[in-house]
Amino acid sequence: MPVEMPLDGNAEVLVSEDLLSASLYFKQVDPDSILDYKELEKWLHTNNIVHGINIELLRVIAASPASYCAQPVIIAEGTPAVDGVNGQVEYIYNMDDDFAGPAKLDNGKVDFREVTTLRNVKRGQLIARKISPEPAQAGIKVNGETIPAKDGKEARFKIGKNVVIGPDGMSLYAAIDGILTKTERDKINVFPVYEVNGDVDYKIGNIDFVGTVVIRGNVLSGFRVHASGDIRIIGGVEGAEIDSDGSIEITGGVMGAGKGHIRAGQNVKCSFVQEGNITAGEDVIVSQSILHSHVMAGRNVLCVGNKGLIVGGHIQAGERLTARIIGNSTSTATEISVGVKPEMRSQLNRLRTEVRELVTNLDKTEKALVLLDQLAAAGQLSAERLEMRAKLNITKKQGQEQERALKQELLEIEKSLEDTTTACVEVKQAIFGGTKIVIGRYTRFVKERAERIKFHYADGDVTMSPLL
Structure with missing residues (x-):
């Protein structure tokens, strides 16, 4: 018959050193003994558990204490303390990866020229935010004592250059356009200049930056550099694409081999251009030579260095071109155009092409209508052809209206070509036969060598006069 076992003298509580666990150990137990679990719980409380x-x-x-007499049994476990999680600074970019590797294309291939991932940011753009710390959770020992824990620490922005903290104190913004960078001691900066200490090749890859780019090396053929600010290349440029919303300076010159282009919203300055394509919103300044190249400047083209030589190609300037020597003794074909902004001249050529195509289409429409009208007069016009004639009449009317609009636009541009009073070509040393001079809508071919000459528009023609 089961007999209730007294606990005192027969049971013992063993507590871990950190007071996070308590074990029940029976010293001796009668096989028929039983216990009241409420009395057991009360006894544990008496023993400070x-x-x-x-x-x-x-x-x-x-219910069966004899089954648990062989070894201590953990009967209570404390709650460990959990320290709070420190706050963090979360960046809009991964600040640890400077190079992402070749870009994967949609067709599964990779572009080995797209290897650099710049952390471009614009002024006022959010660049980092704080993540609040998590509070601590205090622990409790088996004897009821509290175990203290440390709260997480609030993260701090390590402020560098050109960044500002938002009004909430939890966000960080770029104060300028530039590249997001961490420097010593994890300071956060936005720098307006991105520098490459070497060539732009497969190691660096294409560059697209919102500020100014400085390249202390060459830009190899097939690569692309774009900057919202200026671009300065302390080296040369091969058949690459260089685009800047500001100005471009190339100390080593351009050897384009007819490939790539140099485009600047403002000025392009370099030592020489050979088989290159250059477009500048304002001036193109070349100290040595422009050979067999296509150059367009919204304002001036200046080639007046030690050589100051222009041979071959087509050079366009909105206002003025100045060079020491134009052409050569072998009469290499060289075309110089001034007096019209290059983009306007391009627009003029485009409009002329559109008008020619439109006139051709209108002629075809007119011939088709004549044939349908003849069939209608003979009573042989089916319902299908009647519908076709109606559509062709609508097409003819729309085409005639478009033709009038294009010709009006052409007329306005051609009128602007007449305003060439300030346009000129200045030759400080010599110009050779084979050179074509275009001022506005007027053209003059140079047939023989002349020295220190100025070309300008006067009395309905391109006039040549001594350069004072």
Whole structure:
């Protein structure tokens, strides 16, 4: 018959050193003994075990204490303390990866020229935000004592150059356009200049930057450099694409081999251009020579260095071209155009092409209508052809209206070609036969060598006069 076992003298509580666990150990147990689990719980409280008691296990032990006499059984577990998680600074870019590797294309191939990923940011753009720390969770020992824990620390922005903290104190913004960079001691900066100490090749790849780019090396053929600011290349440029919303300076010159282009919203300055394509919103300044190249400047083209030589190709300037020597003794074909902004001349050529195509289409439409009208007069016009004639009449009317609009636009541009009073070509040393001079809509071919000459528009023609 089961007999209730007294606990005092027969049971013992073993507590871990950190007071996070308590075990019940029976010294001796009669096989027929039983326990009241509530009395067992009360006895544990008497022995200062008040937290984390496993009630279900108490019930099982109370029903058959003899089954648990071989070794101590953990009967209560404390709650460990959990320190809070420190706050963090979250960046809009991964600040650890400077190079992302070749870009993957949609067709599964990779572009080995797209290897550099710049952290471009614009003024006022969010660049980082704080993540708030998480609070600590205090622990409790089996005897009910509290275990203290440390709260997470708030993150701090390490402020560098050209960044500002937002009004909420939790966000960081770029104060200028530039590249987001971490420097010593993890300071956050936005720098307006991106520098490459070497060539732009497969190691660096194409560059697209919102500020100024400085390249201390060459830009190899097939690569692309774009900057919202200026571009300065302390080296040469091969058949590459160089685009700047500001100005471009190339100390080593351009050897384009007819490939790539140099485009600047403002000025392009270099030592020489050979088989290159250059477009500048304002001036193109070349100190040595322009050979077999296509150059367009919204304002001036200046080639007046030690050589100051222009041979071959087509050079266009909105206002003035100045050079020491134009052409050569072998009469290499060289075309110089001034007095019209290059983009306007391009627009003029485009409009002329559109008018020619439109006139051709209108002629075809007119011939088709004549044929349909003849069939209608003979009573042989089917319902299908009647519908076709109606559509062709609408097409003819729309085409005639478009033709009038294009010709009006052409007329306005051609009128602007007449305003060439300030346009001129200045030759400081010599110009050779084979050179074509275009001022506005007027053309003059140079047939023989002349020295120190100025070409300008006067009395309905391109006039040549001595350069003072």
